[in-house]
Amino acid sequence: MDKVFVKDLVEGETVTSFFLAKQVQVRQRRSGESFLTLVLADRTGEVPAVMWEGAEAAGRELAEGDILKVQGLLGTYQGERQLTVTRLRKAAPGEAALEDYLPRSPQDPGLLLARLRTAVEGIQEPFLQRLLQGLFADEAFLGAFTTAPAAKAIHHAVLGGLLEHTASVVGLCELLTGYYPALDRDLLLAAAILHDVGKVRELSWERTFDYTDAGRLLGHITLGTLLIEERIRAIPGFPEGLAERLLHCILSHHGELEWGSPKRPKTLEALVLHYAEDLDGKVNAFSHFVESHPDPQRPGWTQYNRSLDRYLFFGREPQPAPTPEA
Amino acid sequence: MDKVFVKDLVEGETVTSFFLAKQVQVRQRRSGESFLTLVLADRTGEVPAVMWEGAEAAGRELAEGDILKVQGLLGTYQGERQLTVTRLRKAAPGEAALEDYLPRSPQDPGLLLARLRTAVEGIQEPFLQRLLQGLFADEAFLGAFTTAPAAKAIHHAVLGGLLEHTASVVGLCELLTGYYPALDRDLLLAAAILHDVGKVRELSWERTFDYTDAGRLLGHITLGTLLIEERIRAIPGFPEGLAERLLHCILSHHGELEWGSPKRPKTLEALVLHYAEDLDGKVNAFSHFVESHPDPQRPGWTQYNRSLDRYLFFGREPQPAPTPEA
Amino acid sequence: MDKVFVKDLVEGETVTSFFLAKQVQVRQRRSGESFLTLVLADRTGEVPAVMWEGAEAAGRELAEGDILKVQGLLGTYQGERQLTVTRLRKAAPGEAALEDYLPRSPQDPGLLLARLRTAVEGIQEPFLQRLLQGLFADEAFLGAFTTAPAAKAIHHAVLGGLLEHTASVVGLCELLTGYYPALDRDLLLAAAILHDVGKVRELSWERTFDYTDAGRLLGHITLGTLLIEERIRAIPGFPEGLAERLLHCILSHHGELEWGSPKRPKTLEALVLHYAEDLDGKVNAFSHFVESHPDPQRPGWTQYNRSLDRYLFFGREPQPAPTPEA
């Protein structure tokens, strides 16, 4: 059965498709009868829903986060769309594709991964080369690394977001190594590729983006450090000083203690990685925030941006006359 | 007369040359006789000096910051070099070249300026183009802009430092406009060229680097804003919104209120300019600090860096064996 | 047609008058019919309103911020007053007076302005005198200066608030120049008169108080500095040092970098202006907050004051017995 997406639902038509359940609640009318309210969602949006018959039985079976097969009719209530549900059951495992329910990066993961592999191949330092080749040959790691979001919210909070963010930071660092010759190119690129790998253990992305227990208790900086150090230890002869400088870049990439780095950058590469990572995240967050504006084509002010604690101005004024007066 | 530089003074030889006077002091021996101690300096370093005869008369005439014609013999005192002065007078105006006494950027100002002119020519927006062409045709401005330091201390504190820093930030912004297509290239480059022009009024660089009264009372952010706004007002038809977005970049380029910007960045160009400016300053400060280390060739730790409030690690470990064990 | 104010609406009576529209929304009953809800406001308060007939047509035409001519009957819903609207159209330009819809300072603007003119005349320093006379002869400026609010919220957020606040700060500075003879009276009074003039460009006050684009991007401190400096430049021979000290007072009047001043006060006049301005704003905010209390006559605690981050105690206890026991 083809998935019908929330954004494509048509008022007055009946739909049968799979949706993710949110905010499930059994409520009671003054008359005493029960009814079920819930929100149905997929990666294209959300729609409130109500079920008048069989609410109690349905309510006992459902939990938030379930994927449901739903039959219903789209109407409106208080000026908003509402789906009146006539039938409903939990999806069997495999019936529905995760990617229909969580937003995904629009960029092609194959392409992004290829770009990272090219960066790996360009690294001259043999131990860093070997460390990265080992990681990129580990299918379990690669599966997680190419699927994980980069955050629960704020920036790159989409499936594939970690890969997209990593590739973007690596690209920026490649530019910067060309611009500042004092940088140790191999070290900076290796650190850029690895800086957020701990997120494959910090976050979970089944039906919803959330933190794992390890994520909340240890955090991606420590989880990444543990993951990398284990691989370094398995490579005989890996120079200790190189390992320390690489791990220092991972640890310090948030830049300041109060932003969660247990050490502040003390090498040129760590300093540059911090700026590159921070800048790329901010530019991405800015652009996404503007895209979510109702009318992103006309210059103006966004809603209040909580993470930057300010309003943002986007767009350019209409083109001026071609030449100023002489 | 050829200048003899401090770094070239030879123990046991007599020298006659011009030097900048620092720490001038008339002191008294237990025997009651006066003598004069001072420090003689030029852009290559400093040497302590003592004058036994005619100290009182000389002391009355001299002030710190004077350039002196000095005759003396280089010896040592308590293990350090000391010049015993036999004759001394103040230099007449024009006898000595300022550049011998203040450090100068090693980069060629003509080349840097040419790079900026190329950037100006690449700007498509006609009003920004005209604003910048006007500024770069103003010989008085250009003279100051190519001579001024970028700071009293910390980074680019050399003659020509403002030009060097500006060119470096502009180059970085050119890379970034290529990388982030959402950026308004013309606006970002114009802002990068102009972001620190207020420093030509904030700083003075006669004999020593210091702040002017206007610099301490108003600061380069406001001085630059005033300078640019006056020129904008003189261009009929300059679009108001464009002027506001340009001046916003100047005002907010320090990034946070507590770093002296009266507004934080609210446009993508202002945000990127802040990062570019901050990163370029930090990389430059890092590199200069390492160069001032007694042994910058061997990897290790710098002295404590006050402006970053930490020790810095520089250099790479000796090359490892060419390949890790298979 | 005489304006009927919100505070004068009588339950059970029909009214026909102009009101400002807020929170316009077309909603749908379960039965499928549309109805319109909105809030009607003027400077005396707000009342919720509902319109059952012709809602869709009306909704298409209206926008928040419109001034409407409304006919309706005042009833109650869920214990609160509600106007049931029977007819409604947008006001034609000029039909309604702005001052009916925005709160206005209770103080007489003519009197306040006269007080400022007297202060200007009392300034001895000829260049400051001339600068201020020029400004107070500019009708366009005066029109804005006497109408603008002093803030979007918190203190003096009323039409005429900027004038009221300025006059109050000037009066306080007059007291202080008498008390601290070290102060340069002319400089302090000129700075007090000018300190917030940038608000005429930072704020807009058509139908609602808001920031302009220039206000958000540049802020009133910079806008005021630009406005004053342009006038200074037009006065031949204006002493540069005097201009710097005056502009320094404007720039630094918020007192600390993190409160938006790009420089902290470094002269006695700048220091005193900052305290006077801050104190006057706080006393005004305190008094307005107490006046908005349901029972401002009985001593007690206000609601939580968000801008001061505390509860405030107002009033005095009932008079004690006339004399303490001997």
Next chain:
Amino acid sequence: MDKVFVKDLVEGETVTSFFLAKQVQVRQRRSGESFLTLVLADRTGEVPAVMWEGAEAAGRELAEGDILKVQGLLGTYQGERQLTVTRLRKAAPGEAALEDYLPRSPQDPGLLLARLRTAVEGIQEPFLQRLLQGLFADEAFLGAFTTAPAAKAIHHAVLGGLLEHTASVVGLCELLTGYYPALDRDLLLAAAILHDVGKVRELSWERTFDYTDAGRLLGHITLGTLLIEERIRAIPGFPEGLAERLLHCILSHHGELEWGSPKRPKTLEALVLHYAEDLDGKVNAFSHFVESHPDPQRPGWTQYNRSLDRYLFFGREPQPAPTPEA
């Protein structure tokens, strides 16, 4: 014997007078003989001294802070004045007047006290009136209150400084009660008079200004609160609410928790007292700092001011030509 002050010592003349001893040290020449170095001080300045004969015996008897009777000859050493001491003994109690050795406020304490008494008499509220009359009738308290400094350093750090500072704050508050009619005049003036009385127990001023144990452990805010509350408790019928509002002003007069107030101002009087106290201290500190400048008559920059963390600009530029060009 008339006191000869340090500032009046004449080179080449012998002096016999009393001085305060500082930095007492017995040292040894390479030849093995001992000599005594010390600094002799009074309220007009300091002079280094040396004693060649009888150094060991003298050194055993002396301690820093002793007042000495000294005979010696004023010469110079390394360009600075130095007193060569020939005889020396500790002063007997009563031989020397404390006021010769500690700086004293130039203002007349009798006049200042009279001003405060007038303020007390102007208070209408009978219980506040009685509280203050009681305090100003307590001779022991008055003795301390009129002698104590207002601080160990920074502002009003002179004998009589507490009285001077208090009178100045009271005078300022009198102006403000006239300006802001919402203020409870009696409460504000009583609080202004009492705000720093705890300093009579916080500081000691015998030979040098220092903190007492109680001062360091409890602080003048708590010590003042205890002192006032004990007196309030002794007045039958003192209204509890009035006592709380008065003590609140004392507690909160530093304005913020991090400045040592356990409560922030929550009444209008407490708010105004904090501003008045802070402003008066800052104006006083600014003026004293400028007076200590080598050349306070010519406009310019002070040394770096540690407590304000900035350089200060003082003075006015030379008079401009009498009129601007027409």
Next chain:
Amino acid sequence: MDKVFVKDLVEGETVTSFFLAKQVQVRQRRSGESFLTLVLADRTGEVPAVMWEGAEAAGRELAEGDILKVQGLLGTYQGERQLTVTRLRKAAPGEAALEDYLPRSPQDPGLLLARLRTAVEGIQEPFLQRLLQGLFADEAFLGAFTTAPAAKAIHHAVLGGLLEHTASVVGLCELLTGYYPALDRDLLLAAAILHDVGKVRELSWERTFDYTDAGRLLGHITLGTLLIEERIRAIPGFPEGLAERLLHCILSHHGELEWGSPKRPKTLEALVLHYAEDLDGKVNAFSHFVESHPDPQRPGWTQYNRSLDRYLFFGREPQPAPTPEA
């Protein structure tokens, strides 16, 4: 009449009992009739209530915080319990027991008090001993001290909470005096017993926990200091140094100025008291927060904890297999 508690109400049954009134509101149906909604509460929980008849008359008489005698029938509305009230009047004084309406510490106050008396008896220092014996013989003080909560919210916000918290801190300090022999045992224990006594004047606990005027204006640190100092003054010969060290512990027990202590700990006893008090409060808050979790038996994460600004993890994982593999 026996109290029926909210947690024991049975659906479908009629109840007659006393409850505390909260959120009293008279509302209007579209039909124009009035009805009364309120929340009824006691120490076991809350239930929403509605009264259809006689709402206006009842509404005029009631205020939030009243204790009511209520007759009604428990039903449900929108899936939640709701009491439909048929009769209602205000309770006469003495009809209802305060303890039924405010939560109470589960610990036996007699036992806790006995524990404190034992601690008092163990104090060797005679003046501290006498100070505490005097306090614990004051029945009015004891009544308040054993009933007061320790806070309005966050930790120990229950009747008897102050006693429970004090006893817990005293017990912890007893352990610490055994562990760190450098501590002055008598001083630390006396300070631990007394550290929060000011809360008997800072808080009120009639029907609801709130701050008194004195609590908001002066705070428990100052109120406690005043209370203790008055008693010290009444004991002839109480050593001044001891009094200062004791009061210092009270003043500084919040540890930092920004947490409301006017002095930071400067003695070992003050330092240890601060840690003991802070740790005990945090452990108590943590445990209470976990207990309020819906399922405190299964390990997991709490709701977001506002006072600690984080999520908390509680519980232990299920027991592992008894032994690791050899």
Next chain:
Amino acid sequence: MDKVFVKDLVEGETVTSFFLAKQVQVRQRRSGESFLTLVLADRTGEVPAVMWEGAEAAGRELAEGDILKVQGLLGTYQGERQLTVTRLRKAAPGEAALEDYLPRSPQDPGLLLARLRTAVEGIQEPFLQRLLQGLFADEAFLGAFTTAPAAKAIHHAVLGGLLEHTASVVGLCELLTGYYPALDRDLLLAAAILHDVGKVRELSWERTFDYTDAGRLLGHITLGTLLIEERIRAIPGFPEGLAERLLHCILSHHGELEWGSPKRPKTLEALVLHYAEDLDGKVNAFSHFVESHPDPQRPGWTQYNRSLDRYLFFGREPQPAPTPEA
């Protein structure tokens, strides 16, 4: 040859012994001859030294941190002891014992270690038991763990300081697990034992206490986490949740991000460990600081304590009369 300690040198006597060299400098007399100045040190103190003959040759061979065999005569210069050196050579490896040159904890390491072993044996949880037994069976680790200092400065900066600090924190945690039954005793004690093990890699203690490269780049929190996690991974079946809770305690034991912990405490055990560790360090620092006071027996104020940013009061007043007046 028996070591002669600095504190035992006798004026006028000749000594031959080993000392640590500090501040080595070759200087020149006005006459042109060279001489050598240095400071000789061991764990009991320091003495300045001078060598008149053979200075240049000696100076070429020596470096700071060398251990020297020295022959010389103790005299005085400018009132201080000075050793005039007649012969001097570098010590051969093994000639001198490290412990003579660095301060060592006065506590018996065998006893401390035994106490920790007892704590390990008391742990019931089999995997934690096994983890700790493994660590305490590792001789290389034990050697470092029992010798390392706990810090470069401030607290426990002595050989054996890490062991002493760990044992003290463990003892305190044992008390606390008895007092707060909600604590997971096994987890808390294991975390207490392990919390600072990373210091064996963070610090170096050869001749002087310093940070290693790894210490500065990664820090003891990360180094300890890596060390523990490697051992956990080597124990098959170690429960993942237990590992996460243990490592969380290590990571968060500094309590706040700005104090270097990448996560703040989120479990009860992590919270308590942080307080115990912080309190024990503070009590230790306080006591050591008092012991370094010239007269620690008489109550009074210490020098300014930089790490606590305050003066500390120590000692108790002289015993009062045995009983207060009745």
